[in-house]
Amino acid sequence: MDHIVTVQDAVTAFADFMEPTKAELDAIEQEMPVILAGVDLVDAQIIALDHAPNEVDRRRIRRARHRVLAARRELANRTAGTTGLSGGAA
Template identity: 75%
Template sequence: MKDIVTVQDAVTAFADFIEPTAAELDAIEQEMPLILAEVDLLDAHIITLDRTPTELDTRRIRRARNRVLNERRTLANCIASVTLPEIGA
């Protein structure tokens, strides 16, 4: 008869490597405004799934879409300013 052994020791042996690094947490923190804007856009779309969108729904979706675009632009500009050297300085 063979004993059944759990694999918990093998799984938890690498638990320290599963945690996000400080750089990954910083990247998530930097992207959080965009993530929240995308959640708001998704919520606005979900509201209109089971009904005909009203004028208020249309405005809500348009505002949420504009917020997502603004956050994407802001994030792209932040990344570009960090990665690209300043020209003509």
């Protein structure tokens, strides 16, 4: 009979290393507006699946897509400003 303890030791041996680092958590925090906008878009699409899409559904999806694009643009502009590129026409 195999004891669960030996399996547990093998499974949890790297548990300390599986936690996200501070840098990874910071990256997730920076991307959170994009993630939330994407969730809103999926929610709008799910609502439209429930019935034949009407004009309100189309507007809801269109606005959610615009929020996703705006959040992505903001993230890209923020990360592009922190890369420290030298030269360039400013």
